[in-house]
Amino acid sequence: MPTRARERLLDTAEELFYADGIRAVGLERILSTSGVGRASFYRHFAGKDELVVAVLRRRDERWRQWLDERVSALGGGPLAVFDAIAERFDRADFRGCAFINTMVESADPAGGAHQVAVAHKQALTDYVAGLLRTHGAPRPDETAERFVLLMDGATVTALRERSSAPARRARELASLLLAA
C-alpha cells in the first residue's frame, strides 16, 4: 500500500541516483531533499539496497513504456529507437543509461541492482526484436542484439561528447546492418 511518502522517496532517489550516482547519494540527502523523515523511510524500505532496486524497477517500466510511445510516434520502425534516444541525449540532465551506470557502480553481478539492470537490457532487446520481426527483418533476435549494442555504444559516447550526434551515427550503422 504505497503512500505519498513512498512516492516522494522514489522520485527523489531516482533523480539523485541518476544525476550523481547511487553510491554518491547518501540517505541523508534523500531524506532532506524529499522531506521524508528517517523513520518513515525505514517503514517503507528495509534499507538503501531495497530502495535502489525499487527505483530501478520503476524506471525500467517507465523507460520502456516511454520508448514504445516515442517509437510509435516516430513511425514505428526499428530504426526509430535511435531517433528516440537522440531526444534523450539532447536533454541537459542527460547522464547516460541508468542501467549501464548501475552495472558499472554495483560491480557485484549477484547484487539486486545489477540483476535489475541486466533484466532491463534483456527486456529492451526483446522489444527491439519484436520491432524487427514486425517489419519482416531477417534474424530479428541476432539483429536486436546488434541494435542494443549500438544503442549502448551511442549512449556512452553521448555521455562523453554531450551531443546527440552519436545516436545518428549509430542509426546509420544500424541502417547499414538492415540493408546487408
Add this chain to the structure above:
Amino acid sequence: MPTRARERLLDTAEELFYADGIRAVGLERILSTSGVGRASFYRHFAGKDELVVAVLRRRDERWRQWLDERVSALGGGPLAVFDAIAERFDRADFRGCAFINTMVESADPAGGAHQVAVAHKQALTDYVAGLLRTHGAPRPDETAERFVLLMDGATVTALRERSSAPARRARELASLLLAA
C-alpha cells in the same frame, strides 16, 4: 622521484579501483592491501583525487601501448582492434572499460578523473584514425568515431553478457562499415 611505495600504491589502487569502483574503495583498503603506511601515502599524493588521476593516466598510457602491440601482432589492420579487445573480454577479471566506468562514477565533467577519461577516448580515436588512414580507408576520422562507438558498445555489452561475443558482433558491424 618515484619510490617503491608510490608504485605499490598505484598498482594496488588500479587493481582495486577497476575491480570494485573508485568510490567503493577507501584509502584504508588501499593502504592495508599495499602495505604502505598512511603517512607515506600523503608524502606521495595530496589526496585520493590525485591518486585517482595518477592511476588513470598510467593506465591510459599502458592500455594504448598494449592495444598497439596486440593490433600489430594481429595483422595491423583497423579491424584488429576488435580482436584485441575480445581477448580482454574473456579475462575473468574483466570489468569493462576503466575510463567509461570513471565517467559514470565521477559524474562531474570538470573533475580531473573525468577529464582523463575523456582524453583517453580521444587518444584512442586518434589511434584508430591512424590505422584507418594507413590502410587507405576513406574518411578516417569519421570512421574512427564509429569504430570507437562500436568498441564502447561491445565493452558495456560484454560487461553484462560476460562473453567476448560482443566484440565479434561489433567487428562485423565495423567490417560492414568499411565495405560500404
Add this chain to the structure above:
DNA sequence: CCAAAACGGTACTGATCGGTTCCGTTTAGA
C-alpha cells in the same frame, strides 16, 4: 660508516555512512 631520506605503524580528528529508536504531530477513514 654514518647521516638523511624514505618508510610503516599508530592514534587521532571531524564528517558522514547506513541503520535504530522514541516522541509528538498530522492525516485520513470508520
Add this chain to the structure above:
DNA sequence: TCTAAACGGAACCGATCAGTACCGTTTTGG
C-alpha cells in the same frame, strides 16, 4: 468525531570516510 495509521523530527549507534600529526625503524647514498 474519534481512533489508528502514517508521518516528520531528532537523538542516537557503531563503522567508515579522508586527512593530519608524531613515532620509531629501515633503507640508501655519499
